[in-house]
Structures are given as C-alpha cells and as structure tokens.
Amino acid sequence: MLQTTLNQKLFEFLRQSTSPFHAARTMARMLREAGFEQLFEDQRWSLQPEQRYFVLRDQASLIAFTLAGPDSLTAAYRMLGTHTDSPGLLLKPRPDISANDFAQTGVEIYGSPLLSTWFDRDLSLAGRMTGLDSQGQLVSHLVDIQRPVLMIPSLAIHLDRNLERSAGPDRQKHLTPIFSQNSTHDEHSFYQWLLTETAEETKSIPLESILNTSLFCYDPQPPALFGAHDEFISGARLDNQLSCFVAALALTQAQTRQNRLLICSNHEEVGSTSRSGADSSFLQAIMARIIPDQTDRQCCLNRSLLISLDNAHAVHPNHSDRHDPSHQPQLNQGPVIKHNAGQRYATSDLSAALIKQLARGANIKTQDFVMRNDLACGSTIGPRLSAQLGIRTADIGAPTLAMHSIRETTGSQDPLQLYQLIHHFLIRDQLPTIAH
Numbered sequence: 001m002l003q004t005t006l007n008q009k010l011f012e013f014l015r016q017s018t019s020p021f022h023a024a025r026t027m028a029r030m031l032r033e034a035g036f037e038q039l040f041e042d043q044r045w046s047l048q049p050e051q052r053y054f055v056l057r058d059q060a061s062l063i064a065f066t067l068a069g070p071d072s073l074t075a076a077y078r079m080l081g082t083h084t085d086s087p088g089l090l091l092k093p094r095p096d097i098s099a100n101d102f103a104q105t106g107v108e109i110y111g112s113p114l115l116s117t118w119f120d121r122d123l124s125l126a127g128r129m130t131g132l133d134s135q136g137q138l139v140s141h142l143v144d145i146q147r148p149v150l151m152i153p154s155l156a157i158h159l160d161r162n163l164e165r166s167a168g169p170d171r172q173k174h175l176t177p178i179f180s181q182n183s184t185h186d187e188h189s190f191y192q193w194l195l196t197e198t199a200e201e202t203k204s205i206p207l208e209s210i211l212n213t214s215l216f217c218y219d220p221q222p223p224a225l226f227g228a229h230d231e232f233i234s235g236a237r238l239d240n241q242l243s244c245f246v247a248a249l250a251l252t253q254a255q256t257r258q259n260r261l262l263i264c265s266n267h268e269e270v271g272s273t274s275r276s277g278a279d280s281s282f283l284q285a286i287m288a289r290i291i292p293d294q295t296d297r298q299c300c301l302n303r304s305l306l307i308s309l310d311n312a313h314a315v316h317p318n319h320s321d322r323h324d325p326s327h328q329p330q331l332n333q334g335p336v337i338k339h340n341a342g343q344r345y346a347t348s349d350l351s352a353a354l355i356k357q358l359a360r361g362a363n364i365k366t367q368d369f370v371m372r373n374d375l376a377c378g379s380t381i382g383p384r385l386s387a388q389l390g391i392r393t394a395d396i397g398a399p400t401l402a403m404h405s406i407r408e409t410t411g412s413q414d415p416l417q418l419y420q421l422i423h424h425f426l427i428r429d430q431l432p433t434i435a436h
C-alpha cells in the first residue's frame, strides 16, 4: 500500500474517531465492510472455521478474530492489541456552571493530558448520550457536534503573576470551558442545548430527556501533513488511534485463513481496570468461547504471540537529554520496540528477538527504547494481557512527539512502516517460534 493512500485513510479514521465509542464504531465499520460478522456477548455463538467475527463491549472496546481451517483451530494465534481511549477532558454528570455572565461546562480530567495544550483551542464534543425516547424506552446514541462550541481561554499575561503560571493550571478552577453567555442564551442549560444540537443524529428515536452522557472535548482541527517535504503528521489522538487504524486495516487485508485476533481496549489511559478495560474478563471470555477446552486453549496461547501496539517516545530535538543517550528513537526510522526491566512493557528478550526476526523478514528497520533510569516509565495494555493469558508479548509502536498533547506529532512514514511490519506478522506462513 502506498504511503499517501495509507495516510489519507488514517486521517479519515482520525476525523471519524472523536471519542473511544466513535473509534470502536469506525473499526466495526471497517470490519463489516471486509466481511466480518458481528457477534454479541449476551447470545450463544456457533463459530465456523475460516470465518471472521467481531464483538463490541460497552461500544468502546472491540475484539475481532479470524479462524483457520477445521484442522487448525488450536494453532497459534497472531494477536494485536491497542487501546481506543485518549487522554482529555470529559464532561461532568451535571455540567452546568454559571459565572460572570458566562455559561460554562464542568469537566473532569480523563487520564493524563498535557493540560497546557488544551487552552485557547477550539473544542467540540463527541461521545455517547443516553436517555428516554417518546415511548419511555432507554436508548443510547453516539453524537459528535463537529463544530467548535467550547474554549478554555488562558489568562492574559498582564493579569498573571509568573509564579502562578509556572505552577501549571489549577486542575479544579482553571479548566472549565466557556460555552455561552447567559445574557444571549435564555435556555443556557447544557442538556437543553445538546438536545437541540443533536436532534439530527437522534432523529429516528427522539430523546425526550437525557439521563446521562459520556462526552469528551476534542479539537476539531483535522490532522495534517507538515514539514518542508511533508515529513511529519500532526493530529489529535495519534496515541493510540494510529495503532487502532493500522491494526484494523492489517487484519481486514490479511486474506489467508489463519487464527488471528485484534483487541482494542478502552480505559488504558486510566489504568485499564473496568468492564471494558484490558484488566477485564473480555479477552479471556472470548478466548474461552473460541476454544472451549481449557487445556487446548492453554496450549494454543502458549504457542501464540501478542504484539501490543502503542506509541513510543521519539527523541525531541529541544529535549534530547530526556532520553537515554543510547536509546533515542527518531521519527520515520522504523517501529520502536519498547523495553523495561520493571515490566511496565511486556517485551522480553525473547519476544524482542521474535519482532526483530519478523522485521528482518519484512525488510523493515526497528528501533529500541528504554526510559532513563531517573524517569518513571509509562505502560500499555501489553503487560496486563500477557499476565492474564500467559501469552508471549512484545510492546512496539510508532515514534511520537508530544504524547498526550491535544495535538501529537509522528513521522509521515511511520504509519506505513508499522503497517508493513504488522501485515507481515499476520500473513507470513509460520509464526516464528522459540524453543521451550
């Protein structure tokens, strides 16, 4: 696949995936178009060899899988893992706030966003709203306002003392976006406005009253190429929707009949412990349905390999001292294998060797990352899934600058290089193995 085509598809994916729910829906659409059949956890399944399936949990986590022929149903699985959520600002259950003639909307901090980057940006809203329809039935809809409706203005430099600014924003007081002016907005109730604004999306079953929402602020500025020769990509939610897109695309394009599985979990940015997070029963429950016999399942998982995909820290030219001198991944120089002695990444010496062997087979360069000894290391869903399932796992990802900013940067070749490695992993004849 050409780099330009892949990046255009990535940009479209990012534009459509403005919340974890929308990311799951975008992937579900890709899978359906590629012939995957949707299954539901509250029903019994009758799985058939050589077929392709997917299942959603809470509309924000997804597992898709393809089955080999009837003689190979317990053969090794090629697994990919990503997360659908991104750090940001989530509307509080009672968002209406009023101050100095401004109508404002209260927000909670979701995960660890780089808060300074959320100021002075056009913000829109996307997520899920749940309410009652005209028959009194409970219904949920995904909504995306798409246009700018909120803003968190900075305090003018003339009104700020340096001491206050250097301490960063007050997380309770300084992050509340402005939404309207009371004097120009009679019905300044946020929910009233939301009902009017989303009438088109919820038209088929009109919501009479909203009972709850899960709405994330997001920056509607579309992703873009930049640089003298378009070397770079900037966009929101590259962590980790770049990986979601690459993994879903690679799975839909792998045509041969093999055992493969993709898991995209919600709530990674807040620790993964939830009904739909990587610490949940989701993957174990699905594997138990695919291979009901426990011993067969254990043998299969032991033979399998999980590649946990999440972005990696590229070296920043203004802050290269924040990287270990010998481990400074660069943009456009290949997927990054992430190592951590404290097991914050699931990569082991063996799984790293498997990835390097795969990369050689696909003629792709890789880079290695370890955190400096004097900085705390982030994590991914990799260690959790590896521990739960006993599956050999490697953590890799596209090199990225400004991780957790409202707008992150990666190299314009990085999505394609990651795709080529993953595609090779999914389609090669034999999964590389290591002696016991």
Ligand SMILES: [Zn+2]
Pocket (backbone or CB within 6 Å): 083, 239, 240, 268, 310, 311
């Ligand atoms: Zn991530």
